[in-house]
Amino acid sequence: MVLRIPLRRSTSLTPDHQPVVEVPTPTPLKMDVNVVVLGGDSVGKSALTVRFLTRRFIGEYGEMESLYTHTLAAEGKEFLFHIWDFPCSQLRADDGSSEDKRIQWADGFVLVYSICDRASFTSLQPKVQCIKAAREGAGQDKVPIAIVGNKRDLHHRRAVSSEEGRLLALSLDCEFYEVSAAEAYHGALMVFHGLAERVCEAKLALKKGTGIRSIVKSVSAVFARKRTDSM
Numbered sequence: 001m002v003l004r005i006p007l008r009r010s011t012s013l014t015p016d017h018q019p020v021v022e023v024p025t026p027t028p029l030k031m032d033v034n035v036v037v038l039g040g041d042s043v044g045k046s047a048l049t050v051r052f053l054t055r056r057f058i059g060e061y062g063e064m065e066s067l068y069t070h071t072l073a074a075e076g077k078e079f080l081f082h083i084w085d086f087p088c089s090q091l092r093a094d095d096g097s098s099e100d101k102r103i104q105w106a107d108g109f110v111l112v113y114s115i116c117d118r119a120s121f122t123s124l125q126p127k128v129q130c131i132k133a134a135r136e137g138a139g140q141d142k143v144p145i146a147i148v149g150n151k152r153d154l155h156h157r158r159a160v161s162s163e164e165g166r167l168l169a170l171s172l173d174c175e176f177y178e179v180s181a182a183e184a185y186h187g188a189l190m191v192f193h194g195l196a197e198r199v200c201e202a203k204l205a206l207k208k209g210t211g212i213r214s215i216v217k218s219v220s221a222v223f224a225r226k227r228t229d230s231m
Ligand SMILES: Nc1nc2c(ncn2[C@@H]2O[C@H](COP(=O)(O)OP(=O)(O)OP(=O)(O)O)[C@@H](O)[C@H]2O)c(=O)[nH]1
Pocket: 039, 040, 041, 042, 043, 044, 045, 046, 047, 048, 058, 059, 060, 061, 062, 063, 064, 086, 087, 088, 089, 150, 151, 152, 153, 154, 179, 180, 181, 182, 183
């Protein structure tokens, strides 16, 4: 018996009529990721951000508000980051409305403290609660937040244990990292890539949810129409 298998449209024939299947190369999933970097005075927000962007540690960064754009291709995805880095002095001077604008703009947050500065650590909990109150209130899903203990290289001056950092992140349902922006690029990469993955999951889940919600809406509308027709 001879089986005839129909050729798909993407299949072409070579001169000697051998079918060649063209395997389409997968296009990477592209996604914009807006990140706001927050935290206390001189904890290394700019150092961490610049380390991720340039792989370098410069040492001094000044007190400038900066918005950076950076592309990261990883595991079949392409993330286009927009990273907003705020000096702590400016955050204190801001009125509530600009803070709210930033919170609404962001897809994810990097909250930095210094492991040598307990006050910078204790100030994080209210910040996370403020973000969650603004973003997770009206039926919105969990907003991705990474809590980062920086200056890990200064272990002789440590004032916050890794365990405390991990527990705080766990209690607030956030990701946790301990890094040294001064010593290595890898930690900074883990922080931003990890956050981008969480943002990606959240956006895809939202899309799926909206799709299902709109199907449910149309089906209910059809049934509602049928009910009124038969009355
Ligand atoms: N030893 C060490 N020093 C660091 C590290 N990260 C940053 N620093 C230093 O800490 C100081 C403050 O770093 P910045 O990145 O400017 O801190 P910031 O949080 O951006 O500060 P503001 O923008 O003023 O709020 C600088 O002198 C950095 O060189 C680190 O991982 N280890």
